[in-house]
Amino acid sequence: MSREIDPHLLARLTASRTSRRRFIGGGVAAAAGLTLGSSFLAACGSDSSTSSSSTEDSGPASGTLRISNWPLYMADGFIAGFQTASGITVDYKEDLNDNEQWFAKVKEPLSRKQDIGADLAVPTTFLAVRLNQLGWLNKINHDAVPNMKNIRPDLLEASVDPGREFSAPYMSGLVGLAYNRAATGRDITTIDDLWDPAFKGRVSLFSDAQDGLGMIMQSQGNSPENPTTESVQQAVDLVREQNDRGQVRRFTGNDYADDLAAGNIAVAQAYSGDIVQLQADNPDLQFVVPESGATTFVDTMVIPYTTQNQKAAEAWIDYVYDRANYAKLVSFVQYIPVLSDMTEELEKIDPESAANPLINPSPEVLSKSKGWAALTDEQTQEYNTAYAAVTGG
Numbered sequence: 001m002s003r004e005i006d007p008h009l010l011a012r013l014t015a016s017r018t019s020r021r022r023f024i025g026g027g028v029a030a031a032a033g034l035t036l037g038s039s040f041l042a043a044c045g046s047d048s049s050t051s052s053s054s055t056e057d058s059g060p061a062s063g064t065l066r067i068s069n070w071p072l073y074m075a076d077g078f079i080a081g082f083q084t085a086s087g088i089t090v091d092y093k094e095d096l097n098d099n100e101q102w103f104a105k106v107k108e109p110l111s112r113k114q115d116i117g118a119d120l121a122v123p124t125t126f127l128a129v130r131l132n133q134l135g136w137l138n139k140i141n142h143d144a145v146p147n148m149k150n151i152r153p154d155l156l157e158a159s160v161d162p163g164r165e166f167s168a169p170y171m172s173g174l175v176g177l178a179y180n181r182a183a184t185g186r187d188i189t190t191i192d193d194l195w196d197p198a199f200k201g202r203v204s205l206f207s208d209a210q211d212g213l214g215m216i217m218q219s220q221g222n223s224p225e226n227p228t229t230e231s232v233q234q235a236v237d238l239v240r241e242q243n244d245r246g247q248v249r250r251f252t253g254n255d256y257a258d259d260l261a262a263g264n265i266a267v268a269q270a271y272s273g274d275i276v277q278l279q280a281d282n283p284d285l286q287f288v289v290p291e292s293g294a295t296t297f298v299d300t301m302v303i304p305y306t307t308q309n310q311k312a313a314e315a316w317i318d319y320v321y322d323r324a325n326y327a328k329l330v331s332f333v334q335y336i337p338v339l340s341d342m343t344e345e346l347e348k349i350d351p352e353s354a355a356n357p358l359i360n361p362s363p364e365v366l367s368k369s370k371g372w373a374a375l376t377d378e379q380t381q382e383y384n385t386a387y388a389a390v391t392g393g
Contacts, residue, residue, distance in 0.1 A: 061144075061311035066091040068102070068118040070299070073171070075332035082319050088312045093118070099127045106304075110136045115306050120313040128167040128300045129160050129374040137166045138303045144314040147321035150339045154366060155298065159225055160374045167300040168317045169338035171329075174287075174361070174369055175211045176294040178256075178270030182284040183263040191219035191290050194267055200247050202266040204259065205239060207251040209387040210372050212239070212269060214295035224295055224372040232383050240390045251391040260285065271297075272358045276334055279358075287358055293368040298338065324348075334359050 071094040079090050096102045102123065106116045110131075123131070131137050142148050148156075148164065155169045179188040183202065194203050206212035213235040214224040220238070222231035242248060249265055254274055259265040261282050275287040301320070303313045319325055327345035330337050331353050337346075337360065346354035353359045361369075375383070 061086065061088055061309070061315040063309050063312060064089045064091055065309055065312035065316055066093070066117060066119045067316070068093050068096050068121040070094065070096050070122060073122070073299075073333055075328045078325070078328055081325070082316065085319065086312075086315050088315060090316075096122060099124050103127060103130075110134075110304065110306065113306055115308065116304055118304060119307040119309045120301055120303055120316060122170050122299050122301055125160055125167070125298045125300055125371070126374075128302050131302060131304075132161075132166045136305050138305050138307060138310060139165050140168060140303065140317065141310075141314055144311065145318045145321065147318045150321050150323060150326075150341075152338060152340045152366065154369075155338055158298075158371055160371065167302050168321075170299045170301050170320070171333055171335040172296055172298045172338050173335050174272040174289060174294045174296060174358075174365075175206075175215065176270065176272065176287055176289045177215075177267060178260060178275050178285060178287045179267045180260055180263050180265070180282075180284050181286055183266040188267055188286070188288055189291055191216060191292060195242055195247055197247075199266045200245070201249050202264065203242075203248050204250055204252050204256045204265045204268040205248055205391075206269045207253060207391045209383045211295065211297075212251070212391070213383070213387060214370070214372060215269070215290055215293065218295075218370065219290065219292040223370055225370050227373060227375070227379070227383070229382065233386060236386045236390055239387075243390055273335055276356065276358045289361075289365050289368055291368075293370060294365075296369045296371045298371065330359065336361060 065088050067090060069092070073094075074092070079092055082088070083090055102121075109116050111134075128137070140148075142164075145168070148168070151164065151169060155172070156164055158164075161167045177188055177191075177194070181187070184199070193199075194205075209232075210224065213232060216235040216238060217224055217227070217231055220231070220234055222228075222234065239248075249259070252268070254271060256265055256268040256270065257274060257278055260268050260270070261278060270287060272287055275285055278285050301313075301317055303310060307313060320329070321339060323339055323342060323345045326337065326339050327342060327349055330342065330346060331350035334353065336358075343354050343360060346360060357365065
């Protein structure tokens with residue numbers, strides 16, 4: 001049964017998520033644009049120690065916590081609940097509109113270890129990795145975040161940050177396949193279905209190298225968790241072959257939605273969050289994790305090394321990671337939980353979300369979903385260039 005959603009709220013949610021997803025999906029390309037010259041790196045200095053005011057004071061967290069997050073990424077009443085529970089005042093800003101622009105704003109003050117107006121921020125994984133490589137993040141004190149144990153095991157030990165020393169996942173999503181059942185006339189289950197001659201000219205693939213190639217690599221027995229020049233090129237070669245055959249209608253960002261809904265595209269590489277919204281108006285649209293697996297994206301909470309309140313930032317992370325609290329966030333945002341075993345808490349407040357496999361996937365689906373390794377600038381440029389030769393990007 002389709003979900004009744006106020007059309008004005010839906011428009012706001014879709015517009016915001018589209019903007020955010022566009023930059024998440026473009027993470028590799030954005031990362032390539034963040035390559036820093038040696039002169040800039042030399043100016044950064046090597047002092048990445050934690051602010052003394054944030055870790056050496058005794059007693060519980062107090063004072064003010066400044067948070068930079070994406071628009072429409074917070075549930076009503078959540079901040080008030082934290083303030084009541086902790087006694088900490090929250091200065092919450094929705095000023096992270098895309099990763100690259102935010103990085104451009106904060107990189108100069110961070111390079112000089114100057115305050116950026118945030119004690120905690122929520123960039124996408126690729127940028128969190130970049131910030132850590134530059135020495136601009138504090139480690140998270142796990143003793144202050146006992147609820148860290150609630151993180152999904154696949155995210156807790158993700159290769160980009162094993163043990164989650166510097167980044168705490170906030171929300172996740174899947175990159176898989178979407179199809180219009182009215183256009184395909186059958187269910188879609190595998191990557192090979194993309195190449196069915198019956199769908200010639202009605203397939204769309206992502207133009208972003210990570211999102212476009214990750215699931216194809218998995219279908220070839222490779223993994224984005226351990227990419228190599230050979231495994232990436234093998235996937236690029238398959239896409240080139242199918243594109244030359246006329247199988248691919250076009251390479252997209254997340255602008256596949258209209259064509260998919262209209263049936264001009266029968267099968268598309270897609271983002272799970274998009275399809276949650278689209279299904280409200282078109283129940284023929286389905287999202288599936290291919291049998292060989294999907295890829296994931298994750299927005300993460302990080303603590304800049306210029307923080308003025310490390311303890312409060314850690315208290316916030318711990319509050320978010322309480323399952324009952326986190327269920328309120330998931331119900332509003334409707335992305336995939338980063339915590340394990342969320343079904344019971346979601347059922348208490350939002351049975352529909354708890355039952356929606358695009359919001360609350362099964363452990364089996366999550367086990368088949370892999371995230372990309374943290375790429376070097378050289379890998380980023382190499383993979384982007386190889387794929388752009390096919391996509392025309």
